[in-house]
Amino acid sequence: MSVTEMFSYIQGFLSADHDVREDIRKVVQVLEQTAREILTLLQSVHQPSGFKEIPSKCAKARELFCTVQTQMADLKTKFPVEQYYRFHEHWRFVLQRLAFLAAFVVYLESETLVTREEVAQILGIEVVREKGFHLDIEDYLAGVLIMASELSRLAVNSVTAGDYNRPLRISNFINELDSGFRLLNLKNDPLRKRYDGLKYDVKKIEEVVYDLSIRGLAKEPEAGGDK
């Protein structure tokens, strides 16, 4: 094989790779649009009027997740399944977003931490890499951390809206989450940096709880935690 032939072959390979990435980008753009719609929908719970409407917003969000599932199914067709990590960077951001949104919906519904399996089910993907397009564990954890920030904001806005009990429940939840994250041995990577932000969320929520307790505004949370 001559030099020219070799480079021709490589160029063919690069060209094909380029095409696959273009296809993936298009689907990811669509996914991002849907993610933005779900986000806009759920953001409205921060408004005083939004609190009463939480159940209906969650239901609507779940409908939008069905759209996500269809789009995910489309994404899966764009590349060979065993090359997930070759193209992972393209959808990492949107998948983290979607994991956050799923976690947020589940929290609003049941005030529990969504499991990896539940997120995967909501998005229509797998948990285990060998079974197909899966949710990378670090993307799941990043989504959970994004939710923690959202909850610290929710704690503040609950008080403004007159709900003085929710912050205490959020506080217990976040502290449990923090204990969980402390178990992890993280490398100096983006996940670690994101985790570093969790302590500010914890602090913010603690301050809210403090403000309520010294003014006698908050009742003691029920024994047994936040379930």
Add this chain to the structure above:
Amino acid sequence: MSNREGEGCPKKICDAAQANLSLPVIAAFKVFQQELDTKHDKYEHLVKISRDITIESKRSIFLLHRVTSLPDAEDALNEADVKLDGVRQKIGQIAEELRGEDIYQFHRAFTPGIQEYVEAVSFLHYIRHRSLISLEEINAKLVFMRTEKVDVKGSAEAQPHAAQVLTFQVMPSDYLLGVADLTGELMRMCISSVGNGDIDTPFQLSQFLRQIHDGFSYIGNTGPYEVSKKLYTLRQSLGKVEDACYALRVRGSEIPKHMLADVFSSRTTLIDPDEGLV
């Protein structure tokens, strides 16, 4: 703030949670911890192997540079072969480590070593055959046999062994980057061959390097971004080699051989650093 007393103090719950490992959240994170640790361990192991590969490949390259000045080139070439066989064994270890995994998940861990290996093995190939080794030829040598014990239940006899074939495929992008680095070594080879009185090699190299440079120009920006960075160095290398040929052609008969090398190292290249890709 931390000395706050109050009902439902979060810190108490936090401590209780840490003590009570059966809480579902804590239990879940213990699983995450194990998964992440396993992944990081594997990644680090691959980084270590990659470093060993880099070192041995670099040593092979230094050895190969000495070939032109040695009386017995064949010995040195065989020694380089042996060294690179050792490197291939290490690549076999990478293949073992990656068995059942998505190789792209760990690519950044072993890509430096693999690029260095491509550089070394293509250098050896050029010295022997005066041609560019193909990706196929490289991958053909990265086939490993492993004997696995087959677990035969209920058998009291010695366990039979099954032969397993393990391969490692160098990716086109790593091949490309290794070849880009090769051009730097070829440029050095050109200069040192002139110093040894070899006035044929520079002209062969010049033609070869030009072909490689044209190949990279053809690929342009569509390759990995590191290629674009290396293209600048490649142009400098090509420029030096072309200047060497020019000097040999124009002034070669005038200059004593032992001074030829000095002539080339003092010539400045005329490549404009701001000249971008076509």
